[in-house]
Amino acid sequence: MANPYSAIEISDDSDNEQPRGEIVEWMQALYKTLGAIQTKGKIATFKHYQLFINPGLRIEGHSVVPLPLTEPYAEAIKSLSKPASLPSHEAVVDTSVRNVWELDRTKFEITNPAWPTFLETVASEAAKGLGTGAVAVKLQNLLLCELGAFSTQRKDQDATKNPDAAKNVIGTLVVCLPAEHQGADIHLSFGDQTCSFSTAPSSALDLSAIAWFSDVKCEVKELVSGYRLALSYELAEITPGQNSARMVCGWAGRVAELLRVWPSKYSNLKKLLYPLDRSSGAFTSLHDMAGRNRAVCETLNDICGEAGFYLLLAAVTHEEVNDCGEVTVSSSLEDVFTPDGLSLTVNESFNAEKEMLGFDLKNRDPDSDDDENLPPWEACEEGESIRRYHDVAALIIPKERLMTLIKREDYGGGYNKYAGVYYPPRVSTTENLMVMIANDLERFPRDPKTRLAASKVMESLSAAGTLNGPAVGRIAKWSLKNDEKSLYNATLALIPSQGPVFTDLANALDEHLTHQYAGMEHIINWNDWLAPIAERNLGMAEQNMKDLREGLSNFKLGLTREALVKSFNGWQEKAVERRLESERSWDTPELSDAKEMRRSIIQHGFAKLIVRPQDLYIAPGTPATAVVPIDTMFLQCIEETYAIGLPQEASTLLTATSTGLLAMRAMWTDKTFKDLPRTIVTKLITPLVRLIQDGKAASVRAVGHLLEMLLRGIIESYIPPYPNRPNGWAVQARGCGCTDCLQLSAFLTAPDIQVWHFTANAARRKHIERVLEMETDLFRLETLRTRTPMTLAVTQIGTEYDRFVKAWERAFWEVESIVRPLRGNVVKELLNDENYRNLVLLESHAQYVPPGSTAGVKREAVAAEWEYKRPRIV
The missing domain is CATH 3.30.1370 (Ribosomal Protein S8; Chain: A, domain 1)
Structure with a gap:
């Protein structure tokens, strides 16, 4: 393999206006360096094995060594061993190693015949992690580390001092057998590449395997308790591959070196594309890639983020038009994905000659040709021919230029007449963009370019309205944790003031403020943390007040510490009062006989005050200005009726409305009104539950009966049975029937x-x-x-199984988002315990949700478990 540093040298001049020839040379050097990458490896690998084969160690004069290792057997091994030393120092005591004992391979044996097969698996996985070819292993010795054991930084010597003795030896494999201990972490390094591994956490019951190249320096920290017992093997190369850390790091280092001069020397270059092998299978995510494509893209993914770039994966089409001998080429990005497989909508056209490494169509056959099926004489008569070439590519773009690539639109779903199937809409580009930014912030929390890119994205989305999705919340929580106040405010302004994202953010702020103001919660200036919410929808008096109240009530549900809740309540009352005073469009009616007037209105207009199903149904295409907010008006009526001192009248209205809606449940199964159950739950019952929690309404049994029927219908219509695994490769039939x-x-x-x-x-x-x-x-x-x-x-x-599972999970989370705001003692009392667990906590469905999912059934907030407040009497 060629020397990775044989490409041209790049000077450190910072002149941005570089001649085209120098840029071409730089691009050729980058193209050549990327082309030299064949496999992706690491300087060392580490893996735990919970399921493993006991080697059946037997030492002289003893039976098989029990695992986990016991102290008597540790002492027995020590009595037969000698102090460990570097191979070249066998004749002297090596002071770089202390309390490490070495038992020669002639003084013990491995008796379990199944061990070689298991060891072959371990070695194969280690070779895969190192990025080398097939390897063979040769047992060296048994190592025992006791209290105080350590070794200073060193590397294997035989490979350089006695090449014949170490023919084809490329590294070391250490298999740590079950022996409980603490400490003795292993630190490995080559140049600026470092990694650290700890065998201690699972040492009592698990087996661990560590492998590294011979030119890697190894240092073992002090063992503070217990013993570590390990079998040491040489790794010898069978088939060619990367056989040293220098080779692993060389090409990656050269790529990083070339990319780092891009911003200062070639700032006019907006992006670069590197063509990948189209025959290597899927390209839409790193996880799905294989072979050299995966090696190149994983190398770039490791380098780009730290060097100030984003790596994306793209499908590219080049269209060559020959119009009577005049040839023009245009190129476009058809599909673009993040390394995690999330799709983005981008501005399509680009200049392949200037922005694609190694671009050349001269020696390629087109992938499609408009004249493919025409006879030669007809093709000539046309005068114009179009040839299309398709590529897949790694797309590299400076972080600060990301938004110049993104087109703000979503992929819509629709019916594919060729496939005969309906495709649901894809997740929005904006949400996928948020996921990418959140991942980058968490991966490089101290990188100023990463923070600047996140701020630019949020700034560009400031006119997009509120954005729902967990990634937006992740960015807000990250900025909170890392004291990025401007980014926090910009992100908070995009988060809707209701839903799980907002509640999760309230939980994070709860922890942050508790840590920052422990014992001094009363001095918190909540304007510093909630200003974007308080300032939302200015100039719309009634809507402004409604959103402010809902937003602050939702936020309070996420606070779990009583001192914070008390502090927040005081600020909330003042915030609402200030808003009321600031609005000039409010009329002040005469209230001298308000109570009796309201009682009379309810008695004489009872039938008109009850909410019916048709009051909540909004026909498709209805202009927003023509929608009458019956639900809001009804809830306002209930709240005001309680506030004015007529709780019985308010309860009667609630009971009549719930009973009426339940009596007309036949409408719920009508396709015309298919969204009606969800509308009733989200727009009527959920806000009503908040009123009850805040002591502004009382719970009535009829609401519980209605809610039970609604939730059963929603779950039945939204969540399908969990899919069964397919039989082999079989999928659903497709096509038009020809x-x-x-x-x-x-x-x-x-x-x-x-x-x-x-x-x-x-x-x-x-x-x-x-x-x-x-x-x-x-x-x-x-x-x-x-x-x-x-x-x-x-x-x-x-197969379609993964797609069906994802569809099921989307349906589950859709229902989960509907029932989440209902969790708490109010609804628990309205429904019996079994119904609450199945219909609100979704316990019978949650068993299918993958463990470790970021969304899910959460504990109920303390605020939702308080005793109900007594109604306020005016």
């Missing part, structure tokens, strides 16, 4: 066929491609040009 599509369906529904070859003319092949082209997660399409007509090869690379 003869070719019937052949396709026969292939798709066959459980034992993964590849299908379809030989036909271009029009018939294109028809099949259109059926499958949107489903890159399931199918890989390739045109084979070995014969005429050509052959379309369709390879299944996935």
Whole structure:
């Protein structure tokens, strides 16, 4: 392999106006360096094994050593061992190693015949992590570390001092057997690459394996308790691969070196694309990549973030138009994904000659040709021919330029007439962008370019209204934790003042303020933390007050510490009073006989005050200005009736409304009113629960009966049965029903066929491609040009099971977002315990949710468990 540092040298001049020739040389150097990367490896690897084979160690004069290691056997091993030393120092005591004992391989044996097979697995996984080829292992010795054991920084010597003795030896594999201990962390380094591993946390019951290259320096920290027992092996190379840390780090270091001069020397260059191998399978995420594509992109992913760039993955189309001998080429980005596989909508066109490394179409056959099926004489008559070339590429863009690439629009769903299937809308570009920014902030919390990029994104989205989604909350919580106040305020302004994201943020602020103001909660200036919420919707008096009250009430549900709640309550009352005083459009009615007037209105207008299903239904296409907020008016009536001292009248209204809605539940199953149950829960019952929590209304049993029926209907209509795993490769049939599509369906529904070859003319092949082209997660399409007509090869690379599971999870989280605000003692009392657990906590469905999911059934906030406040009497 060539020397990774053989590419051209780049000077450190900071002149931004560089001649085109120098930029070309720099791009060629980067292209050459990336082209040299074959596999992605590390200087060392580490893995725990909870399931493992006991080697059956037997030492002279003793039975098999028990695992975990006991003290008597540790002493027995020590009595037969000698102090460990570096290989080149065998004749002297090595002071760089202390309290480490070495038992020669001739003085013990491994008796379990299953051990070699397990060891082969361990070695194979270690080789994969190091990025080398196949390896063989050779047992060296048994090592015992006792209290106080350590070794100073050193590296293996044999490989350099006696090459013949260490032929093909590339490193060391240490297998730590179960022996409980604390300390003795292992620190490995090569140049500026470092890593640290700890065997202590799982040492009592698990086996751990650590491997590193021979030129890596190894240092073992002091063992503070217990023993560590390990088998030491040499790693020898069988098939060629990366055989040293220098080789692993060399190409990556050169790529990093080249990228770091980009911002200062070539600032006019907006982005770069590096073409990947299109035949290597999926490209939409690092996880799905394989072979060299994965090695290159993982290397870039490791480097880009720290060097001030984002790495994206792109599908590219080049269109070459030949108009009577005049050739023009245009290039566009068709699909762009984050390394985690999240799609982004981008500005499509770009200049491939200036922005794509190694761009050259001269020696390539087109992937599609408009003249492919025309006779030569007809193709000539046309005068214009169009050839298309498709690439997949790694896209590198400076962090500060990210928003110049993003187009602010969402992918919509729709019916694909070729596939005969409906595709739901994809997750919005904005939410996926938030996920990428949040991941980058958490990965590089101290990087100023990362913080600046996040601020620019938030600033550019300031006119987008509120944004829902957990990633926005993650950014706000990160900025809170890292004292980025401006970023916190910009993000908080985008978070809606209701829903789980806002409640989670309140939890984070609860912890932050408790830590910062412990014992001094009364001095907190809440304006410093909630100003964006308090200032939202200025100039709209009634809507402003409604949003302010809802936002502050939702926030309080996330506070769990009584001292903070008390401090917040005082500020909340003053904030509402100040807002009331600041609004000039409020009328002040005469209130001398208000109580009797309201009682009379309720008695004589009772039928008109009750909410009916049709009052909550909004027909599609209804202008927002024509919508009458009946739900808001009804809840305001209930609140004011309680406030004025008529609790019985308010309860009667609630009971009549709940009973009436329940009596008309036949409407809920009508497709015209399919969203009505959700509307009733979110717009009527959820705000009512808040009123009851705040002591502004009383609980009535009829509301509980209505809520039970509504939630049962929502769960039944939203959440399908959990999907079963498929049989082999079989998926649902697709297509329009023509003869070719019937052949396709026969292939798709066959459980034992993964590849299908379809030989036909271009029009018939294109028809099949259109059926499958949107489903890159399931199918890989390739045109084979070995014969005429050509052959379309369709390879299944996935099944619909993951898609069905994700659809089920989306449905679950959709319902979870509906019931989450209902959790608390109010609803627990309205429903019996079993109904509350199944319909509100969703316990019967939550069992299918993957462990460790960031969203889920959360504990109820302390604020929701308080005793109800007594109604305020005016």
